[in-house]
Amino acid sequence: MKVIEKGTDRKAEVHMFVEGSVAELDEYAERVNPVDKAIECFVAVEEGQHPKIGGRLWATAMCYGYDAFIDGICRKANVTVGKAVTAHKSKKLDVDKFLYRTSDDRIIEAKVHVAPLPDEVVPKEGAVENLGTIELRVYVERRFGDEHALQDVITYYQVPGEGYTAGQTVGFKDIAPEYSMGYDENTATLESSSINKSRNKMGKKRPGAEPWAIFRFHLRSMNSIDEKGLPMTFDNSSKKNNRGWRELELEPLPALTIGASPKNLASSRATPAASSAPCTPAKSSTDALWLTNAVTPTKRPTTPMSTSSTPEIKRPRLSPQPTSRTLYPAPSVKGRPTVSQVVEARKRLQETKAKREATFKKQVEVTSKLSPYELQIQAQLEKLARDDEEQRRMHEQEEQRLHEDMALLQELQSQKMEE
Structure with a gap:
């Protein structure tokens, strides 16, 4: 699926792949979800295959990022923050491993595989489509300072395993779900530093006031897609007849200039009078987020000092008698760090x-x-x-x-x- 923002160079292309194949999966019945404006489609998979996300992003922006969802649960997050607006070209949106909290409370990063739909799940037409679904939300900062936190989202560390509950209802449209996503629980546990890093990424605010684009893939069997007669909207073997770039429904905003940053924008709006007081960072929320404390080094003289103007140094006469030396007391050992302090710390x-x-x-x-x-x-x-x-x-x-x-x-x- 491919999307583009009208009047800008921002665009993205995201497809589903399976391990062992370099070709994208064919896509069927591409549509726009009326609730969250997500771009959706169906892809054909088989039980036991390892699906993964592959995509590219082109955007003139300072910050961008993405979240990957497996069966309605956020299992990967990534945000890139720059110092100024840059023309990002063909940035990867690839995700082949996802985060899970196992039944014994370990955090792992594992591949997912296509598994049968659990018996305790009840399909219901019109309910939330959250099983047998892989989703990628892409974020782009279209205006300086715009950001938002994840809301009404379940993350990997909040639920054990796949996150299913007894009697859970799973919704669908056109084709009832046949699969869910499983994972290998025997994967090695992540190190504590990696766990903290992943958790911090998940808790950060996302660029932009809302998701820039949402790509949602519903995984079904080829037989079900054929029986329903869904039209093919992306054929990896013949891309000439595929659907073109879909225009995103976004509020138009002024274009960002390459090299611009919140700091440059603030300085261009007003030129303060010179002051002898030292510079201190601004206290506004935007400056506190993006500005760094700059230290201006003192300029050295560009021309060497004239030796003619240097006064002559007069050496004092040395006395033939020895002078008495002042003796200073030895430094006190009080206040020195000790081994016991290390043990206590x-x-x-x-x-x-x-x-x-x-x-x-x-x-x-x-x-x-x-x-x-x-x-x-x-x-x-x-x-x-x-x-x-x-x-x-x-x-x-x-x-x-x-x-x-x-x-x-x-x-x-x-x-x-x-x-």
């Missing part, structure tokens, strides 16, 4: 780590209990959004019909008066 560190670990385990327990309620709330919100969209569409049609009928009535009444 190490003990405090271990205690702090133990407290954090206990808090994390408690958080995991609470999150696992909270997760089903969050899923229900998310499903209700999406259903309400779909119902509202449908009601709005029907209201527009009814209003249009009312205006047409009123115009017709007025025309007929005027003709009757003329007669």
Whole structure:
């Protein structure tokens, strides 16, 4: 699937692949989700295959990033922050491994494989489509300072395993889900530094006021796609007849200039008078995020000092008698670091780590209990959004019909008066 932002050079192309093949998977029935404006399609897979995401991004921007979702759960995050606007060309949006919290509370990064739909899951047409689905959300900063936090999103560390719950309802449109995504639990545990790094990435704010583009792939069998008669919208063997770039529905914004940054923008708006006071960083939220403390070195003289103007140094006469030396007391040992202090500091560190670990385990327990309620709330919100969209569409049609009928009535009444 391919998208482009009107009036800019920003565009992205994202496809699904399977391990062992360099060709993109064919895509069927590309469409736009009316709720979140995601670009969706169906791809054909087989049980046991290892799907992965492959894509490219072209964008003149300072910051960009992406999130990868497996069966409705965010399992990979990446944000790139620059110092100034750059023309990013063909930046990779590839994801072949995803983060999981195992049943024994380990954090791993593993490949996913196509697995049968769990027995405890109940397919229901019109509900949230979150199983048998892989999604990539792409973020681009289109205006300086625009950013947002993830909301109503379940992340990998909040739920154990695949995240299924007994009696969970999975929605669908056109074709009922046949698969879910499994993973290899025997994968090696990540190091603590990698775990913290991944968690910090997940908690960061995303560039832009909202996702720039959402690519959503529904994984189904080839037989189901053929039986439904879905049209092919991307053929990897004959790209000439494929669908072109789809235009994104975004609010138009002024273009960003290459080399521009929030610091340069602020300095160009006003030129302050010279001051002898030392420079200090600005306190605004934007400057605090993007500006770094700059230290201006003192300029050295460009021309050497004239030796003629240097006064003659007069040496003092040396006394033939020896002078008495002043003796200073030896430095005190008080205040020196000791081994016992190191032992105490190490003990405090271990205690702090133990407290954090206990808090994390408690958080995991609470999150696992909270997760089903969050899923229900998310499903209700999406259903309400779909119902509202449908009601709005029907209201527009009814209003249009009312205006047409009123115009017709007025025309007929005027003709009757003329007669």
